[in-house]
Amino acid sequence: xxxxxxxxxxxxxxxxxxxxxxxxxxxxxxxxxxxxxxxxxxxxxxxxxxxxxxxxxxxxxxxxxxxxxxxxxxxxxxxxxxxxxxxxxxxxxxxxxxxxxxxxxxxxxxxxxxxxxxxxxxxxxxxxxxxxxxxxxxxxxxxxxxxxxxxxxxxxxxxxxxxxxxxxxxxxxxxxxxxxxxxxxxxxxxxxxxxxxxxxxxxxxxxxxxxxxxxxxxxxxxxxxxxxxxxxxxxxxxxxxxxxxxxxxxxxxxxxxxxxxxxxxxxxxxxxxxxxxxxxxxxxxxxxxxxxxxxxxxxxxxxxxxxxxxxxxxxxxxxxxxxxxxxxxxxxxxxxxxxxxxxxxxxxxxxxxxxxxxxxxxxxxxxxxxxxxxxxxxxxxxxxxxxxxxxxxxxxxxxxxxxxxxxxxxxxxxxxxxx
Numbered sequence: 001x002x003x004x005x006x007x008x009x010x011x012x013x014x015x016x017x018x019x020x021x022x023x024x025x026x027x028x029x030x031x032x033x034x035x036x037x038x039x040x041x042x043x044x045x046x047x048x049x050x051x052x053x054x055x056x057x058x059x060x061x062x063x064x065x066x067x068x069x070x071x072x073x074x075x076x077x078x079x080x081x082x083x084x085x086x087x088x089x090x091x092x093x094x095x096x097x098x099x100x101x102x103x104x105x106x107x108x109x110x111x112x113x114x115x116x117x118x119x120x121x122x123x124x125x126x127x128x129x130x131x132x133x134x135x136x137x138x139x140x141x142x143x144x145x146x147x148x149x150x151x152x153x154x155x156x157x158x159x160x161x162x163x164x165x166x167x168x169x170x171x172x173x174x175x176x177x178x179x180x181x182x183x184x185x186x187x188x189x190x191x192x193x194x195x196x197x198x199x200x201x202x203x204x205x206x207x208x209x210x211x212x213x214x215x216x217x218x219x220x221x222x223x224x225x226x227x228x229x230x231x232x233x234x235x236x237x238x239x240x241x242x243x244x245x246x247x248x249x250x251x252x253x254x255x256x257x258x259x260x261x262x263x264x265x266x267x268x269x270x271x272x273x274x275x276x277x278x279x280x281x282x283x284x285x286x287x288x289x290x291x292x293x294x295x296x297x298x299x300x301x302x303x304x305x306x307x308x309x310x311x312x313x314x315x316x317x318x319x320x321x322x323x324x325x326x327x328x329x330x331x332x333x334x335x336x337x338x339x340x341x342x343x344x345x346x347x348x349x350x351x352x353x354x355x356x357x358x359x360x361x362x363x364x365x366x367x368x369x370x371x372x373x374x375x376x377x378x379x380x381x382x383x384x385x386x387x388x389x390x391x392x393x394x395x396x397x398x399x400x401x402x403x404x405x406x407x408x409x410x411x412x413x414x415x416x417x418x419x
Contacts, residue, residue, distance in 0.1 A: 003029040006112040006141060007105045009097065009127065010034050010058070012046030013180075014170040015116035017053060018159045019143050021166055023114060024054045030114075032058045033104050035097040037067045038184025040207075049169060061100040064184060068247040071096050071326075072185055076290045077230035077345075078338045079298065079311075080318045085268050086280070087287045088321050089186030094123060095326035098130035105135060114141035119150070122273050126324035133327035156191065178205065184251060186264075186284035197269050197279045208255060208283045212262025212356030220354040222361070223257070225293040227349070230342030232290055251286045258285030261353045273323040289358050293349040296360035300373060301345045310341045344369055 006023055010016045010032035023030050032050045034043060047058040071092045080088055101113060113131055117123035124142055131138050143149040153159055156179070163170045178192035187208050193199050203211055210216055224236040235244045235253060244250045258264055264285035272278050299307060313334045320331040346369045350362035365371035376384035406412070 003027055004112060005029045005031060005056075005108055005110040006114050007101055007108070007110045008032050008055075009101055009113070009115040010046070010050060010055075011116070012041065012043075012049060013116075014156065014159050014163060017049065017168050017170055018153075018162050019114065019116050020050060020053050020055060021162075021168065022143060022149065023141070028112070030055050031104065031108060031110065033101050034058060034060045035093075035100045036060060036062045036064055037093050037096060038064045039182035041182075053166075053168060059104055061104070063096055063100050065248060066099075067093060067096045067184065068251055072251065072287070073231050073247060074335065075321070076232060076287070076294055077342050078317055078335065079291065079295060079314050080321060081291065081314075082318045082322045083268075083270055085266050086270060086282065086322075087186065087284045087291060088318065089183060089282065089284055089287065090123070090181050090188050091126065091322045091324075092185065092326075093183045094126035094324065095130045098127055098134065101127075102131060102134040102138075105138060111137075112139050112141055114143070117142065117144065119144040120272075120274065120276060121278075122322065122324065125273055126326075129324040130327055180207075182207070184248075184255070185287050186282055189281040190278060194279055194281060201267060201281045205281065206265065206283055209259045209262045209265055209285055212265075216260065216262045216355035218355070220352050221257070222350055222352050223254075223289070224348050224350050225290065226347070227294060227297055228346050228366075230294065230298070230339075230345040232294075251290075254286030254289050257353065258289050258358070259283075261285075261358075262356050263353060263358050264288035265356075289351060289353070292358050293351050293360060294345070297347050297349050297363055297365075298342075298345050300363050301347065301365055301369070301371060302341060303372060306341050310338055313338050347371075 006028045008016065008020060008023065008030050010020065012034060020030055020032065032055045034046055034050075036043060043060045047060060050058045075088060075092055082088055082091070104110070105113060115124065115127045117127060119142065124145070128140050128142075131140065153162065160170065178189050178194050181188045189201065189205055194201060222238050224238060225232060226234040226236075232247070232250060233245070235250045236242070237244075237253070237257070244253050264287065265281075265283050267279075267281045269277050269279050302310065317331060317334040317338065320326065320328060320334065325331050346366040347364050349360050351358050352361045365373075374384070376382060377386055378384070
């Protein structure tokens with residue numbers, strides 16, 4: 001009988017290299033798909049390694065442009081941030097990679113899709129929900145949920161031993177066994193010594209950013225970031241007198257300049273969708289700068305209540321993306337609603353970069369969209385149409401419920417200091 005074809009989401013790293021060998025031992029014919037989402041990877045070497053292990057074919061799918069334009073830019077537009085800190089670098093890459101996997105599965109008529117996501121993590125959910133949304137009849141092989149596989153391999157140390165036994169070259173070493181996931185938006189680090197949340201991540205772990213305390217430039221610099229309906233449209237380097245207008249070039253420049261200032265590092269414990277808490281270390285230099293600039297322009301341009309409503313949808317959408325529901329009715333709905341609000345978010349923001357942080361220092365709305373900021377109305381030098389006497393009635397109405405609370409339950413007690 002002919003062998004069944006499996007499409008393997010391949011990274012060239014420890015897990016998927018060992019899984020490739022394991023699938024071959026199970027008599028599957030394996031086509032590896034290595035998605036180029038901007039990670040610093042020797043794709044030629046990864047392809048040769050997979051072919052040496054026994055893959056029938058290795059396809060390197062260059063999806064960098066799609067990743068930036070179809071996933072990262074919309075995430076910036078929506079202001080997505082998970083649990084107030086994580087800019088969803090890995091989460092956003094998964095639907096993009098899934099599209100590439102499904103395209104190959106359709107081309108080769110494959111019935112099976114395999115991945116190396118851990119059975120305790122989020123990626124298994126993301127890959128599989130995306131796959132079912134794009135090709136519902138696909139069958140999933142998830143080795144880290146396979147009883148036989150899990151009995152053979154408890155974790156990364158067993159995989160390292162297995163790789164050495166079968167002559168599989170991997171970059172992971174027993175001394176530094178943390179897991180890394182990289183793309184053009186960020187690099188994430190987890191597992192190994194990072195599993196103890198009280199252990200400080202070693203400085204040599206970071207790859208995109210320098211230590212802001214010791215290696216970042218002392219003098220701050222300024223950039224001007226232009227947005228069109230919430231989407232980044234240009235980045236101007238004021239010091240270098242250069243303007244970047246292509247999404248890939250914009251993000252690459254922001255990563256380089258932000259990384260040189262040590263911007264975008266976070267070390268957090270987050271809530272995984274499957275119910276576990278996990279510790280992750282992330283560096284997202286360019287994304288952090290874009291988020292700060294967009295947030296500043298958004299507050300400047302949007303009506304207060306529209307902004308509040310949008311923020312509710314933003315938080316829901318961040319959950320959808322983190323949990324793997326990029327391709328879902330609720331995500332499509334939330335995104336469309338946010339896009340409607342973002343029609344007013346056009347203009348430019350001047351951001352200042354300094355060691356370890358960035359901040360907006362000036363902003364201006366585009367002429368064609370106007371601005372709700374009324375300089376004359378808010379001025380302390382002229383009334384500008386504002387009637388100060390009206391504030392008395394405004395305060396009196398808002399004081400009604402405060403007075404009623406005091407009438408019913410007594411006056412609020414001011415805490416006194418105890419000696």
